[in-house]
Amino acid sequence: MKKIIEVLPDGAALTVRSLDLILDKLHSAIQERGAFTIALSGGSTPKPLYEAIARQNLPWDKIHVFWGDERYVPSDHPDSNFRMAGEAWLNQVNLPASNIHPMPTEQADPATSAHLYEQELQDFFKTAPGEFPAFDLILLGMGDDGHTASLFPHTDALQVCDRLITVGNKDGQPRITFTVPLINQARCVLFVVAGANKRPALAQIFAPTGDDLAYPSRLIQPQAELWWLLDQPAGQDLHSLTN
Numbered sequence: 263m264k265k266i267i268e269v270l271p272d273g274a275a276l277t278v279r280s281l282d283l284i285l286d287k288l289h290s291a292i293q294e295r296g297a298f299t300i301a302l303s304g305g306s307t308p309k310p311l312y313e314a315i316a317r318q319n320l321p322w323d324k325i326h327v328f329w330g331d332e333r334y335v336p337s338d339h340p341d342s343n344f345r346m347a348g349e350a351w352l353n354q355v356n357l358p359a360s361n362i363h364p365m366p367t368e369q370a371d372p373a374t375s376a377h378l379y380e381q382e383l384q385d386f387f388k389t390a391p392g393e394f395p396a397f398d399l400i401l402l403g404m405g406d407d408g409h410t411a412s413l414f415p416h417t418d419a420l421q422v423c424d425r426l427i428t429v430g431n432k433d434g435q436p437r438i439t440f441t442v443p444l445i446n447q448a449r450c451v452l453f454v455v456a457g458a459n460k461r462p463a464l465a466q467i468f469a470p471t472g473d474d475l476a477y478p479s480r481l482i483q484p485q486a487e488l489w490w491l492l493d494q495p496a497g498q499d500l501h502s503l504t505n
């Protein structure tokens with residue numbers, strides 16, 4: 263695994279650097295395989311990045327967009343990650359509707375939704391049950407408790423290793439989420455993290471030893487590339503490094 267940590271001076275620089283990296287992976291994937299598959303993160307941090315992607319002139323028909331996690335709410339709900347990405351990016355460009363793969367969140371129960379999305383990934387990537395497809399890029403955020411996607415501390419979702427998609431739990435509220443092994447299969451995992459409130463969790467995550475179940479982002483150790491792009495308030499105790 264190649265791990266790169268970069269600390270950028272502010273939010274604007276973080277957005278520019280994140281965009282540059284995504285575009286680099288996008289053009290390489292399209293050149294090598296004819297398409298680019300990206301899984302999006304939710305929350306607030308990525309919104310400026312999505313707005314910046316929307317301003318690019320890209321081969322939208324070759325880009326497939328998925329979500330790494332989703333709140334279990336209707337797609338037009340204010341908390342929906344799908345809605346946020348649509349308003350910031352996807353509704354602004356000519357990306358074919360068939361290239362947009364939202365997590366289903368309106369079934370009778372979250373487990374059914376998780377199974378349906380897993381089936382959609384297997385159909386899209388033509389993988390067999392038990393086989394983990396490799397996304398070109400999985401974009402992740404990190405909560406101040408060290409969670410990522412909807413893999414929250416000390417939850418059952420952290421232990422799921424035989425599925426692509428599972429049900430997450432945030433304070434009793436169900437989420438749909440990629441599992442750790444699916445994330446770790448990606449060609450590139452990119453964390454984009456901003457804000458001083460993330461600093462304590464980052465110290466735990468970058469410590470040589472620690473409690474993976476208490477700080478789930480520690481579990482993200484992809485075989486290929488792991489990028490951490492941080493703004494100065496989040497990353498001031500860390501130094502850029504590559505190893």
Ligand SMILES: O=C(O)[C@H](O)[C@@H](O)[C@H](O)[C@H](O)COP(=O)(O)O
Nearest residue numbers: 304305306307403404405410411
């Ligand atoms: O659905 C979600 O909320 C996200 O996928 C989640 O993992 C998010 O990335 C972190 O909670 C950070 O959120 P902020 O960017 O808002 O700090």
